[in-house]
Amino acid sequence: MKEQELNKLFESVYALLKELIAIPSFSKSEDKTADCIENFFAKYGIPTHRVMNNVWAFNKYYDDSKPTILLNSHHDTVKPNDSYTLNPFEAIEKDGKLFGLGSNDAGGCLVSLIATFIHFWDKENLKYNLVIAATAEEEISGINGIESIYNKLGNIDFAIVGEPTEMNLAIAEKGLLVLDCVAKGTPSHAAHPNHDNAILNAIEDINWFTNYKFDKISDLLGEVKMTPTIINSGSQHNVVPDSCRFTVDVRTTELYSNTEIFNIIKENIKSEVTPRSLRLNSSSIALSHPFVQAGLQIGRTYYGSPTSSDQAVIPCPSLKMGPGLSTRSHSSDEFIFTHEIKDAIQIYNAVLTQIL
Known part of the structure; x- marks a missing residue:
């Protein structure tokens, strides 16, 4: 990805993230952030689909005969804890950080994946289709999130789930x-x-x-x-x-x-x-998978994650990968470093370019 395109995409999705932070989107009440995401894709002329508070889109030259890569992250948040000293619904930039509820978990991941999808959206002759899904109810493992729309997304070969991993490869999770x-x-x-x-x-x-x-x-x-x-x-x-x-x-x-x-x-x-449920199983992807190998080739590391995510209800090989740090999630005065988002767009692009 050329520097000029990278900067333009970064500025666009960074503005989107600030908009999302300003909109309360607790699990089961994500309708306004879903509207915001739909409107963002519309600015790029990208058609979207929506069921409840889940929004998804396919690449322009989608081909049923090809396998599909799912790019998925969530736009719901937990409620802010009592230790916040900042307004959780105000996107505050300070010392190279963007503060706000959902900035790290998982807004930074979501907008970085959206930027990546936009870059590849109108590319012809890709080996895989791409589908981006911005989904709901992840924080409560709800049934009206990614699980409810998965069968509408096509023949998914594997999934990249956007959660804060410092852009390393969480190839298994509990x-x-x-x-x-x-x-x-x-x-x-x-x-x-x-x-x-x-x-x-x-x-x-x-x-x-x-x-x-x-x-x-x-x-x-x-x-x-x-x-x-x-x-x-x-x-x-x-x-x-x-x-x-x-x-x-x-x-x-x-x-x-x-x-x-x-x-x-x-x-x-x-x-x-x-x-309470037997459906949230452990998930993993083979170390030999082409995406994992492509990530290792550009210097990313791999590990097993102790936290659960939407991977648990995605019935295909999957991994977690996204900007931010897991221990910042659900913390007071949650933040993500601005450079982490820009770096994530570059890294997603570099890895996917090797296999697409």
Whole structure:
């Protein structure tokens, strides 16, 4: 990409990012940012499609006989936390940074992918089709996001999911399994003996979650991680309750499906256990994949990501790659460095040019 085109694209999508920051777009309420994105593509004469708050577009010379690369990122945000000192809905530029809610997660990724798509949009004789999808409900793993439109996007060969990775290649990410558990017991007066205390029964199972080690350990993602995060029981100091409820956050690896993990857990604990969903599995792409190899050739590194994203519901090989730093996500006074966006456009272009 020539310097003049790069600068022009950067200035355009950087302005878009500032617009997006100024529009509240909490999960399930992203209609105004979806409007903004549609209007942006219209300025370039690029036709778009929309279902609910998901917006997507195909390259000009889309060919059904070719495989397709999906460029995907989300435009919903979490709610700002109480530690913000700046207006989360004001795009503030300071010290080479752009502050604002969603700037790092994942606005910078989204606009960098949009710039990349625009560059390739009217190129003829590409080996792959390109489709850009700006989607909703990622922050809540909602069913009305990328999952709801995936079958409208064509024959997807692989996907690039825009999340902050410092433009390195997150070729695997952990899945998510949230379990609601209920330990049962015998209710009684606290003054009398009771060997069936629901709270103690829950603690026994919580200790199992804390100490159990799964046999298979991933080279990229390490061990399956199970973390008790919520517990609730009882209402009076002198009454032993009949139940104790607790929640466990399980981060799975590509070596197990969520169903396999769930079945192992059921066999080992006494509490009743109910998964909130089994659909957010771990995901990965082969190290030998041409896109991964192209990225390594220009000096990017690869790793396994402990956080989950829309990759979990994209049923094809995929990786996360985008500007910004994961630890800035959901932080107070969220920001992205301005140069990170411009660098990302260059890097996406350099990698895709090798395979397109």
